[in-house]
Amino acid sequence: MSLARCPHCRTRHIVKYGFTKRTLVFKEISKTKVKVQRYICKRCSKTFQTDLTSLVDKNSNFTNELKSESEHLISYYLGSLKNVCKSFKKFFGITVSHQTIENWLFVNENILEFDLGRCSGYYVFDVEWIKINGEWKYRHKLLDSISNCIVADAIYDTEDENTVEKFLRESTANKNKIAITTDLDKKYASIILKLGFKHQLCIFHTKKSLNK
Template sequence: INGLEDILLYMYNQNKCLPFLYLEDGQYIFIGNYKDPVRHDETCEIEDNSFQIILPIESILDKNYFVNSKGVIEYRKPHCTKCNSRKIIKKDSNFKELFLEPGVPIKVKVKRYYCKKCKKKFQVEFEKYYDKFSNFSNSFKDNIIKCRQHGWMSLRNIKRQIKDWFNLDFSHESIRKALIVEGEFYYFNEYVKLSEYYGYDEQCEKVSGNWIYYLVLFDLVNNVPVASMLSDELNMNIIKNFIDVSIPYKDRTAIVTDLKPEYDDIMKELKFVHQHCTFHLEKNIKNNMKRKINKDMQYRRFELKNTHPEYSDYQLDEIIKEEKKEVKDEIWEYIAEFMTLFKQDNLDDAIEYVNFLKEEIKYYPQHLAEYLKDNFFPEYRKYLRFLEEDYKEKLECTNNKLENFNGNTMPKFEKKTYRTRRGLWSALMHKNDGWIIRRNEDLTS
């Protein structure tokens, strides 16, 4: 049994008596009609549904607490919680209501103290297990956090879930506070042994009318996040400093990013081998082709309307729709042929295929041929780093693992959900933890 709450819960289940680690000449004290069996004080009756649980006399709970001869929990080495002075006077006791992890409500007696130095009063608090002014334990609050580790759930639905699980009415404010992740808006995974192969990406989210940028570094070999950060602005210096701080120089080999031009200079300065994501290349090509096709079809429709004034708008739309499909299907076939380049077994085969494409480019549709000549062939080696012998089977040609992680931690349908930067960060961190938990389960299963 580990932890005060586990001890309390164990003894509660055994004999409705609060627990002990070591009992010195004491006996179990059983509850009688919800009364204090030690003092037999009628004013100590509990009118609510909580169980009044009395600890064994002189029992020792742990290194910080013990139970005195009247069944009251005291500090073993009391000191003022306000000024840390040990010049204190023991006073009477209070009943304190606590909820154990399964939602079991109990009441215990805790000692009150008076500090002669700062003139303040205080009582026994279980700081390690219960936050200040909270009746619900930290382990109980972990159940609330679990609701957010695997996807979005509103405070209202979490409240209903707790009601179904434990038959407890947990307030919205208590749930909100339990979900808050305090501290700076920077995360570093101190438990991962860095593989030297990473993916980098950023996303943006609008919170209270302002753009917030979410920067992520991901370990491609271990399939876990390395570091993440929220920033009010985004520029080369912020990106460079984020990566530089998060990854020591000795752990830098290669990194995958999308195709933003500024990444080249950043990765060169940080001494990374820079692989451009081929998924983003294909995506950029198709988006570019769609724009060109749409523009061509606008001219084509205008031309048809002038040469065939007898055509109705519906007829024109149908003709353009059919022609657009034919053009798109043809270009998409050539794109598929081009993307075969990244399925080659080794670098020599890939370079040979590039030479083949350069010969075949004259047969490609004009728009696609122009794009590849201007944007791909001059720097094609940046897309083939993953086939070089030094990086093979560790470096990947896409950033899909990181894209998958981002899709799970910040899916599109959840965007515009968060009202504060802290709320956004808390949600991201909970789902970040959920990802790591699932990853560890996959490794052990």
């Protein structure tokens, strides 16, 4: 810290007190072991360390610059998480799972939409539960089933006819419209037909339901 102060009592009467070791992943220099300076306060006897929050989140090894690079890459690769993973590996020698990248991208953004002029017109629609800051939300996701790219992704507090229709209408505006594949949830059929698509049922879910 350039001007070290005790965060508890604000005094400058502090002395250096060893290091904490951390492994951080930077964009250019990849995985690096760092020593973070620790201090002890001479007035209140509490210990603390150099504040790195502008550089990296407390519970993450990946630096903020690396996370923001993923936002840039995801639009560059038309929403393909697989390609973002590959490019981290290829250009920076960094291995990151696509789940991790997904988490970086979707925690802070409510909606991410990619303007795909090349949408095939065939989509897969899915809603999944996602826990954000301790609360369960509904993540609505539309994939192009030919390219496997994410066309749109939005997080809502509820999943009902209104949110589904709003999401599908907005994310397919000005795009090719042929068919949308979903699971067997009954409310999807009327919405999808109303929006001018054919409705297809997911083979996996259909088989499961027939077996039952």
